[in-house]
Amino acid sequence: MSVGVDNHLKIWRAKFNLTQLELADKAGVSRKTINTLERGVYTPSVTLALRLAELFNTSVEDVFFLKK
């Protein structure tokens, strides 16, 4: 729940045509966690960020970035 990191999770999820629940199942977290990530309320651990990037076949920097 720290600040400073934003993400393109919603865009990537739309690209892969996944619902929040489907992405949550694939990532092994709850839908609520995906929802809070997309809204920028929660900042994920390195492990979860890497897992999500891996699911989208991209690098973690393409999904998560520092707020400017």
Added chain:
Amino acid sequence: MSTENITIDVLEKRKRKAFTGLLIFFTLWQIGQIAMFNFEHLMSPTVITIFSFIILIGSLGWAAYSVYFVKLNSLLKKHPNICKQLNDERQTLVRYKAMSYGLSTIIGTSALLFAIIFSLNSFFVFDTSLLSGQFVSHLIMIIAVTSSLLAYLLLDKEE
């Protein structure tokens, strides 16, 4: 509790419902208890009846929600994958934060009670039996449980 078509969202809602019920009824039960244990001699028969009713409702509600919570836990054990998802890293963080708020509230309450007792003893002739060890420890226990549960429910709120 039916185990058919169980989803993580359903279990999450049930868990939230269980915690909300436990919080409400535990608070009712314990407020009644603390009032009756410590201030019964100051109450009229009508007030005593009201508090007895509050204790009855609170304890019965708490017992019912405890059974609901145990059933929910056994249901979760049948779905280890969902259970793992429910207890993900965000959930763990929310739990730690709630415990931390609970601890802060206990320290704050203890400090406040200490200040009140110290002030009353310093400036007035104060009957210390009104703030007995039992009352203070009971109050701190109630505040510890309710503040942690309330913080958990607020932090876990989605919107």
